Amino acid sequence: xxxxxxxxxxxxxxxxxxxxxxxxxxxxxxxxxxxxxxxxxxxxxxxxxxxxxxxxxxxxxxxxxxxxxxxxxxxxxxxxxxxxxxxxxxxxxxxxxxxxxxxxxxxxxxxxxxxxxxxxxxxxxxxxxxxxxxxxxxxxxxxxxxxxxxxxxxx
Amino acid sequence: xxxxxxxxxxxxxxxxxxxxxxxxxxxxxxxxxxxxxxxxxxxxxxxxxxxxxxxxxxxxxxxxxxxxxxxxxxxxxxxxxxxxxxxxxxxxxxxxxxxxxxxxxxxxxxxxxxxxxxxxxxxxxxxxxxxxxxxxxxxxxxxxxxxxxxxxxxx
Numbered sequence: 480x481x482x483x484x485x486x487x488x489x490x491x492x493x494x495x496x497x498x499x500x501x502x503x504x505x506x507x508x509x510x511x512x513x514x515x516x517x518x519x520x521x522x523x524x525x526x527x528x529x530x531x532x533x534x535x536x537x538x539x540x541x542x543x544x545x546x547x548x549x550x551x552x553x554x555x556x557x558x559x560x561x562x563x564x565x566x567x568x569x570x571x572x573x574x575x576x577x578x579x580x581x582x583x584x585x586x587x588x589x590x591x592x593x594x595x596x597x598x599x600x601x602x603x604x605x606x607x608x609x610x611x612x613x614x615x616x617x618x619x620x621x622x623x624x625x626x627x628x629x630x631x632x633x634x
Numbered sequence: 635x636x637x638x639x640x641x642x643x644x645x646x647x648x649x650x651x652x653x654x655x656x657x658x659x660x661x662x663x664x665x666x667x668x669x670x671x672x673x674x675x676x677x678x679x680x681x682x683x684x685x686x687x688x689x690x691x692x693x694x695x696x697x698x699x700x701x702x703x704x705x706x707x708x709x710x711x712x713x714x715x716x717x718x719x720x721x722x723x724x725x726x727x728x729x730x731x732x733x734x735x736x737x738x739x740x741x742x743x744x745x746x747x748x749x750x751x752x753x754x755x756x757x758x759x760x761x762x763x764x765x766x767x768x769x770x771x772x773x774x775x776x777x778x779x780x781x782x783x784x785x786x787x788x789x
């Protein structure tokens with residue numbers, strides 16, 4: 480009976496502890512992904528920038544129609560990257576990850592700059608929240624991206 | 635050996651399946667909470683409205699400083715509810731819940747109306763994302779609430 484008890488304890492530990500879920504490490508992974516993503520976006524790399532969004536990702540920006548799915552987001556990214564003087568970058572501020580390590584969110588500060596139709600540089604400061612889901616292959620992908628303008632004294 | 639195998643199978647099923655997590659039911663619970671919350675807010679009930687936010691909730695609105703924690707949110711709610719003609723309401727559109735049933739998010743449409751300093755009614759339409767965490771007592775609380783203006787042709 481002692482051997483069976485030992486087997487049961489070992490089995491339940493191995494099977495139930497989800498040893499892969501280290502919330503702090505997953506959170507740091509998300510912060511790092513956000514920083515790499517910002518680097519890809521600010522360098523104008525369309526394909527690399529698109530690779531961080533999941534297939535069904537939703538993007539919600541101030542005063543813009545909701546972008547539903549990667550094809551709609553691709554169109555927006557391609558058009559934005561062609562605007563004169565366009566540049567976007569952001570810095571992740573904080574991250575939270577679910578107990579199972581399958582969902583997480585980041586609060587970010589972002590900056591968008593471009594030249595308006597008169598050639599005058601415009602800089603917009605936003606707060607953003609990005610929500611991430613871990614895919615079946617273990618890769619984190621962005622599923623929701625929403626941003627809203629900072630108070631105008633920061634513009 | 636057959637009996638031991640049976641015990642092992644039963645044990646691993648009981649111990650690892652997290653029978654409490656029904657993602658669909660948790661999602662429906664969140665949608666229902668969002669609807670009840672909107673009803674409380676649109677009726678101007680300060681205490682009931684505040685009860686849906688977690689202690690450390692963060693609120694991010696267009697052009698406003700970030701509100702960090704329930705005391706800051708309370709101040710904003712109390713001031714808003716005193717504005718002439720103020721009314722806020724929203725409708726949840728979709729919900730997603732993490733595998734462990736401890737984190738979820740809702741995409742919402744919201745409307746805010748009030749009278750400006752000349753007494754003219756203003757109506758703002760927003761898209762919002764609310765992120766929820768299940769607390770230790772099993773209650774879902776809102777932890778992040780971010781909204782951004784709809785395209786101006788909807789105003």
